[in-house]
Amino acid sequence: MTDLLTSDQAAALLHVSTRTLRQLRQNGLIRYIAITDRKILYRPEDCEDYIASRARKASECPSTNRRTRRTSTSTSSSTVVGFMARQAAKQNGKR
Template sequence: MTDLLTPEEAATRLSVCTKTLRRLRQDGHIRYVAITDRKIRYRPEDCDDYVASRARKAPECPSTSRKTRRISTSTSSSKVVDFTARQARRASAQR
């Protein structure tokens, strides 16, 4: 017979809190053993199977499909004005 894990032990094994483990069980994501209606236990292999089912692999990104970023000298369609030149024009307009 396999040793059964308490919810606290299973949560520790999965690095989640007991509330998260309960939600995983209720949503049907992880298998469990119902000793009674209120006494729930987990088999270590069921915890391992859950972890294996959540493993993901990042998609490969070939270097030829990378988008190149356009480099622009202006930040928008508006003109970039020199601050000191603008100040000089304002000062001359006020005279």
């Protein structure tokens, strides 16, 4: 028979609080054994499976990759228009 872990032991194994462990269980993210409605135990292999399911591989953010730089492909020049000039153009267009 497999040794079963209490909520405190499983939380310590996962390095989370018992409250977080309860939320993981309620969201269906970790398997558990319900001995009774109030007595919940965890198998060590289920905790290890949860840890394995959370493993991620870091990926480099493309915006910080030094090999690729953003370049402007636009050949048009932009013009800054002041707020008052824009308002005057709107007023002239309405009349």
